[in-house]
Amino acid sequence: MLKRFQEALDQRKEAGILRTLKPELTGIDFFSNDYLGLARNEKFQFKLLQLVQENPKLLTGSSGSRLISGNSSTVTEVENYVAGQHHYPEALLFYSGYNANLALFSALPDRHDTIIVDENIHRSVHDACKMSYAKKIKFRHNDLEDLENILKKQVATCYIAIESLYSMDGDLAPILDIAALAKKYNAALIVDEAHAFGVFGYGLIEKYQLQEDVFAAVITYGKALGVHGAAILCNETVKSYLVNFASPFIYTTAAQDFLWVSIKTGYEFIKQRPELENKLSQNIKIFRNQNIETPSSEISPIQAIIIPDNHQLKALQETLSAKDFLTYAVYSPAVKSGTERLRICLHSFNTEEEILEMTAIIRRFV
Structure with missing residues (x-):
C-alpha cells in the first residue's frame, strides 16, 4: 500500500507538481484571498481583541x-x-465553505434528482455529489446553450450549481441568464458566492436582487472578510431540512462563539468602510490597464495568466519570488492540462507601484 502511495508521489515530483506545505511566506501579497485586507487590518484585529x-x-x-x-x-x-x-429568510452557519457545500449537495438532492454543475465548480461541490445518490451532469463552463440542452432532457428534479465568481479563471457567471433558465425549467439554482462576497458588496445575488430566484447561496468568510466560516442562505424549510438531514452539520462539534462574533463584526466593519472595496476596484483597473492577456473578468480581483509550459510558469513564479512578489502557480490536476496558469490576486492594500513592477516582470515571460 505504501509503495503505491510513494509511486504516486514520485510521479508528481518528477512532473514538478508535488504539493508540499511551506512555512509562512513574507513578501508582497498577490496570492491570498484577503481581498479587502481585513486579515491584516490592525483596527479590525483590535475590535476582535476587545470582544x-x-x-x-x-x-x-x-x-x-x-x-x-x-x-x-x-x-x-x-x-x-x-x-x-x-x-x-434564514441562514445556517458552518465552520467552512467546504462543509457548507458538503451539507447542501449531500442532503438536498435524492436518488431521483439530478445535479447539473458548471464544469469549473469548486472541488467541494464535486466531493459533495459523491456523498449524494443523485445523478451529476457537468455543463460547459458558463455555456448557456449547453446548460439549456441538458435541462431540456431532464424529467427529474434538477439542481443547478454555479459560482458567481470563479476562483481559478477569475470570470463571472452569467448569473441573470442562468437564473432565468432555472426558472424556465423549474430547477433549483444554488450559487457559491465565496469569492464575490465583499468584492461586489454582499455578492452578485444581492447586487441583482436575485433572492427570490436563487434557491440557496453559500457565503464564505475566510476570504474578503478575513476571518473564517460560512453561511448557507435559504428559506425556513431548507434550513430545517439541513438541520435534520445534513450529516456535515449534524455530526460535527460546533465552533466556539468567537468565530460567530468575528463574522458579525466583519460585516459591521466593511459596511462602515466602503473605501476598501473602492480601492480594490481601482487596483484591478490599474492591473487591467497593463494589457496582459487573461481570461478573467475586467472587474475581478482574480486575474489568471495562462502559461501551459510548466517550466516557463515555474521560472516566472521564481523570478517574481526573487523580487518578493508572492503569487500562485496552478498546475494540473488542479486545472486542466494545457491551462496551467499564474493566479494573481489583487487587494485593496496593494500599491500602484507594486502592481506596475509585478506586471513589468510578467510581460517579459508572456
Missing part, C-alpha cells in the same frame, strides 16, 4: 454539536443577522 477581553469565554469550545450542547444564543443571533443582511 475577547470583554468576554474570554468566546474562545473556549462549544462542547458539542449544535443539536446537543453547541447551539448558543450567539450563533442564533448571528444567523438572524446574516439572513437579514442578505435579505433571505
Whole structure:
C-alpha cells in the first residue's frame, strides 16, 4: 500500500507538481484571498481583541454539536443577522465553505434528482455529489446553450450549481441568464458566492436582487472578510431540512462563539468602510490597464495568466519570488492540462507601484 502511495508521489515530483506545505511566506501579497485586507487590518484585529477581553469565554469550545450542547444564543443571533443582511429568510452557519457545500449537495438532492454543475465548480461541490445518490451532469463552463440542452432532457428534479465568481479563471457567471433558465425549467439554482462576497458588496445575488430566484447561496468568510466560516442562505424549510438531514452539520462539534462574533463584526466593519472595496476596484483597473492577456473578468480581483509550459510558469513564479512578489502557480490536476496558469490576486492594500513592477516582470515571460 505504501509503495503505491510513494509511486504516486514520485510521479508528481518528477512532473514538478508535488504539493508540499511551506512555512509562512513574507513578501508582497498577490496570492491570498484577503481581498479587502481585513486579515491584516490592525483596527479590525483590535475590535476582535476587545470582544475577547470583554468576554474570554468566546474562545473556549462549544462542547458539542449544535443539536446537543453547541447551539448558543450567539450563533442564533448571528444567523438572524446574516439572513437579514442578505435579505433571505434564514441562514445556517458552518465552520467552512467546504462543509457548507458538503451539507447542501449531500442532503438536498435524492436518488431521483439530478445535479447539473458548471464544469469549473469548486472541488467541494464535486466531493459533495459523491456523498449524494443523485445523478451529476457537468455543463460547459458558463455555456448557456449547453446548460439549456441538458435541462431540456431532464424529467427529474434538477439542481443547478454555479459560482458567481470563479476562483481559478477569475470570470463571472452569467448569473441573470442562468437564473432565468432555472426558472424556465423549474430547477433549483444554488450559487457559491465565496469569492464575490465583499468584492461586489454582499455578492452578485444581492447586487441583482436575485433572492427570490436563487434557491440557496453559500457565503464564505475566510476570504474578503478575513476571518473564517460560512453561511448557507435559504428559506425556513431548507434550513430545517439541513438541520435534520445534513450529516456535515449534524455530526460535527460546533465552533466556539468567537468565530460567530468575528463574522458579525466583519460585516459591521466593511459596511462602515466602503473605501476598501473602492480601492480594490481601482487596483484591478490599474492591473487591467497593463494589457496582459487573461481570461478573467475586467472587474475581478482574480486575474489568471495562462502559461501551459510548466517550466516557463515555474521560472516566472521564481523570478517574481526573487523580487518578493508572492503569487500562485496552478498546475494540473488542479486545472486542466494545457491551462496551467499564474493566479494573481489583487487587494485593496496593494500599491500602484507594486502592481506596475509585478506586471513589468510578467510581460517579459508572456
